[in-house]
Amino acid sequence: MQEEKGMNTLETERLILRKFTEDDFAAVHSYASCAENIIYMVWGPNSEEQTRNFINISIALAEKIPCKNYQYAAVSKESNMLIGACNLALSGNEAEIGWILHRDYWKRGYGTEMGKALLDLGFRELNLHRITAHCDAENYGSYRVMEKIGMRREGLFLEGRPAHKLSDKKYGDELSYAVLKSEWETRMEIEYYNALPCVFKDFFPLPDLSDGVLHLVCTAKKPAIPEKKWVPSYDFAVCKGSEKIGGISLRIGYTDGLYYGGQIGYNIDEKHRGNGYAPRACRLLLPVVKAHCMEKLIITNEYKNAASMRVCEKLGARFMRVARLPEWHDLYKEGKRFVNIFEWNVE
Ligand SMILES: CC(C)(COP(=O)(O)OP(=O)(O)OC[C@H]1O[C@@H](n2cnc3c(N)ncnc32)[C@H](O)[C@@H]1OP(=O)(O)O)[C@@H](O)C(=O)NCCC(=O)NCCS
Numbered sequence: 001m002q003e004e005k006g007m008n009t010l011e012t013e014r015l016i017l018r019k020f021t022e023d024d025f026a027a028v029h030s031y032a033s034c035a036e037n038i039i040y041m042v043w044g045p046n047s048e049e050q051t052r053n054f055i056n057i058s059i060a061l062a063e064k065i066p067c068k069n070y071q072y073a074a075v076s077k078e079s080n081m082l083i084g085a086c087n088l089a090l091s092g093n094e095a096e097i098g099w100i101l102h103r104d105y106w107k108r109g110y111g112t113e114m115g116k117a118l119l120d121l122g123f124r125e126l127n128l129h130r131i132t133a134h135c136d137a138e139n140y141g142s143y144r145v146m147e148k149i150g151m152r153r154e155g156l157f158l159e160g161r162p163a164h165k166l167s168d169k170k171y172g173d174e175l176s177y178a179v180l181k182s183e184w185e186t187r188m189e190i191e192y193y194n195a196l197p198c199v200f201k202d203f204f205p206l207p208d209l210s211d212g213v214l215h216l217v218c219t220a221k222k223p224a225i226p227e228k229k230w231v232p233s234y235d236f237a238v239c240k241g242s243e244k245i246g247g248i249s250l251r252i253g254y255t256d257g258l259y260y261g262g263q264i265g266y267n268i269d270e271k272h273r274g275n276g277y278a279p280r281a282c283r284l285l286l287p288v289v290k291a292h293c294m295e296k297l298i299i300t301n302e303y304k305n306a307a308s309m310r311v312c313e314k315l316g317a318r319f320m321r322v323a324r325l326p327e328w329h330d331l332y333k334e335g336k337r338f339v340n341i342f343e344w345n346v347e
Contacts (some may be wrong), residue, residue, distance in 0.1 A: 007067040010121060012113045017072035017086065019062040020055050024073055027082035028055060031102040038113060040098070040139040059252050074101070074114055088122055093129045095122050099145065105125040106141060112162040115149040123181045130180050135334040136164050137173035150187045151177035157264065175219045186259075186323050189341075193254045200232055200252045209284045214277060215239050216248065229255055234288060238268065238281045248281045252292050260329050260339055262300040263289075266290040266311070273307070279314040295347045317344035 008015040020028075029051040031037040036042035046054070058071035074084040084101035097118040099111050115133075118325065122128045132153060147153075159171035209216040211321040216236040224232045231253030238246040246268035251258055264285065266278050282299075289297065299317055301308035312319070320341040325332040 001032065005067060005126060006065045007070050009158060010072065010117050012117045014077055015083075015110065015113055015117075016075045016077060017114065018075060020058040020071060020085075022055060022059070024055060024082050025051060027102075028073075028085070031084070031100065031267045033102070035165055037299065038100070039104045040136040040142065041165075042162055045165075072114075074110070076105075084110065084114070086118055088118050088131075090126070090128075091237060093127075094132065095126070095128055096132050096134070097122070098133065099142070108229040109228045111141065111145040112148045115145045119149055119179065119184055123184050125326055130178055131184075132178045134161075134174055134176050136161065137175045138164060139175075143175050143177065144176040146175075149179075150184060151179045152183070154178050170275065182321070183324065186321065189320065190256055190259045193259055193296070193298065194256070196254050196296055197293050198253050203232065203234070204288055204291040206234075207287050209236070209287065211280060211284060213240065214245075214280050214284065216281065217244075217329040219247075224253075229257055232254060236281075236285075238266075240272070240277070245269050246279060246281065248278075248285065250285050250288055252294070257329060259298060259341070260300060260323060260331060261298040263294070263342075264299050274316065278308075278311040282311070282315055282344070289346055295345065297344045297346060300339040301342070301343045301345055302336065303340060305340075309340060309342075312340075312344070315344050 007019060009019070022028060029046065029048060032044055032046040032051050032054070033048075035045045044050075046213050057091060061067065061069045061071055066091045070088040072086050073082050075081065076083050083105045084099065086097070086099040089097050096113065099114045099118075101110055119131060122131045130149075133146050135146070143153075153175065155176045157174040157176060160174035163169040163172040175214050203221040206218055206295075217239055218234060219237050222233045222235065222237040225229055231251050233249055233251040235247065236238075236248050237244045238248055246266065248264065248266040251261075251263045264282055266281055268277050299312050301312065303322060320343055322338050323341050325337055325339060
């Protein structure tokens, strides 16, 4: 648990996030004393004394064990120069995170890099439950960072903070973002699946897909619809002799949406249920799956759909998690809120 942790140096692709030292004064003061640079911060522009105080407090906080407020100096690996700072402040099993860069380094992805590192620290290292971030509603760069690292907008608080430095108003609006550990883990999983191999040049000429009991008859080969982010898919009728007893679809690819919808969707007509036909039909897809070089398939089912969960178990698919559906997903729009995620490894 976080109670015993001290503050360690973090490393990202292009940055070292380390403790502050007194030698950092000039670099910190160059952005902290500049009104354009700190326009959206509730503090500043800093006097020299205020910057020295900030550095001294940060140095002291970093030495505390357990550390409750992680104040990082962000140093470019390339130039070894301090180009900004970020922090994670604990409160129970939650934390608030924040960031600032010298404005010469804006819009180069460093904010996103720092944000990702802070979430990694908070969830992987400190095992936190929830992480929040807040900013002036006009601070596009900052809330884009929040969105890009997977945080969810939770609220807009009208006149919930002092107006930004160049405003003629007294109060400004505040945006509030948060992410749960489970959402962050889901996001990591999605990134993992989206990077899996999958080859689609064209629809594959289908071999005989039968096992002596069932056979699959292809009813549609649906091309991708890029604007909807839909991948190509095959639809099959599941047949027993001459009778159609259900349907099964295979989607070729890995996308954010498919993580929640799965590569395989099946249904067996009611009067034929309870005979193990759904797992049989899934197995009949394997030559097609392999032809497209896919090694892992996600099968999802509604939170309380015991029959579909049994199908996954019979296939030997691994239960991954109950995932909360994002608002943009079609299943969410249909009123569903959670799905079970299973991974079927067909290597
Ligand atoms: C907030 C801040 C850390 C963002 O850092 P950054 O390194 O510029 O962020 P990134 O490069 O990772 O950019 C994230 C996104 O925001 C966009 N963005 C960042 N700053 C922007 C700006 N000033 N205007 C328009 N877009 C901006 C980027 O283009 C990128 O968007 P995209 O990927 O959708 O194209 C930086 O702007 C900053 O230091 N601001 C002053 C301090 C501050 O306001 N801190 C936050 C207090 S809550």
